[in-house]
Amino acid sequence: MAAVARPVWAGNLSFGLVSLPVGLYTATDSHTIHFHQLQRGTSDRIRNRRVNERTGDEVELDNIVKGYDTGDEYVLVEPKELDEIAPGRSRSLEITGFVDLAEVDPIFFDKTYYLGPRGKEYGKVYSLLEQALAKADKAGIATFVMRQHEYLVALKAENGLLTLHTLHWADEIRDPKQEIDTLPGKAKASDKELTMAEQLIGAMSITWDPGEFHDTFQEKVAALIDAKKAGETVEKAEPAADPTGVVDLMEALRASVERASSPKATGGKATASGKASASSKASAKKRIRSTPKEDLSGLSKADLYKKAAAANLPGRSQMSRDDLVKALSSSASRP
Structure with missing residues (x-):
């Protein structure tokens, strides 16, 4: 049995006088291949350590505090001091109001989370808010604190569940006219x-299919x-x-x-001619039929996915290992 995911944040979602205990869950994974750093010519790992730049000694995490450089000196801030000043003590997600989704420019959207009720007894309140948001086609705008950072967020109804999208603050959006000095404006085209x-x-033009x-x-x-x-x-x-x-x-x-x-x-x-195209298709069909059926049962999911990508199978990113085996076997058996 797969392990149940733990929420990255838990608190109370409130809109008006209605309060709903919720948990925040990561909605996406990264499939980036990660490398270790090695010294060239050896198998020796390179490690990053927290080192005092004056003494060269390694410093334990418990002995590290945050320091803000004012120019003349550092103002020291303890982690617990940041928690103590957090709005709502980091456990409140209060909706300020609801806006039309079309009003929120895509550039403001950052990261997506799933929102789930903290207990089956809260399912009715959760479902009520999800259905109402979906019908109104609106998003709830709120702020909350997680890991010593305050976030501006949009609460949306998507495919029967609530999702939370962190948004950039307005002063974080750069002005393209100031950033790019080669913008053409309305260049004249014939x-x-x-x-x-x-x-x-x-x-x-195509139909959007992320798979x-x-x-x-x-x-x-x-x-x-x-x-x-x-x-x-x-x-x-x-x-x-x-x-x-x-x-x-x-x-x-x-x-x-x-x-x-x-x-x-x-x-x-x-192609040079319709006959040449038909001939190449016929020969391709013969080659496929004469190819022995490959045994896929011993391959890993990663290897199966590579084959699915090479065969350009639609929807492969959402398939389980068994689904990949069936899809590849079916594709290979088709003339």
Whole structure:
């Protein structure tokens, strides 16, 4: 049985005179491959330590306090002092008001958490708020303190549960006009260029399915590790495309529209003739039929996922190990 997740924060969610004990749960995981730091030419790990820069001695965590540099001196602050001044003693999540979701610019959204009731007896209040938010298509705006930081958050109803999205404070959003000195403003484009750009957007329009996308870089990192372990080499990535110049813009747009509008079966590339295309499909079918059925039962989930990615199986990121085996077996058996 899988271990039950523990909340990263627990407190009371209140709106009006209604109070609901809730727990906050991490909503996302990172699949980034992590490396240890080693000294070159050895297998010796490099460790980060808390060291007194004057004496060079290592300092225990209990002997470390926070210091704010005022220029002339450090103002020392103990961790418990930060807890003592926290609004609501770090256990209150009070909704200030409700706003239309469309009013919150996407740039304000930061991290997502799941919100769950702390006990089945609070299920009715939880469900009531979730249904009311979903029907009104609004988000509750609140602030709360977690780990000695105050957060501005948006409470939303999503797929039958409540989610909490931390938001950036207004003064944390940078002004792009001050950050980027090369912004063109409303650069003049010809009617033909604008029409062609709109056609390209239309030709490349797709239905949003997050399961269709996966982290190809992490897959290549895993392949690199496997290759180096086996003493093999891997193919280097292609260099980045050259920037499109103003003179070549119209031609680049036209070629892009033609490629995006071509049949998906050809992978976006025109074939020399319909007969050649049919012939290649027929030979491909023969090769698939003649390939012995692979035994997938002994493969790990990571290896199965690599095969699913190579086969471009939809929804693979949400599949269990057994689901991956079934999907791959079904894909291999199709002509």
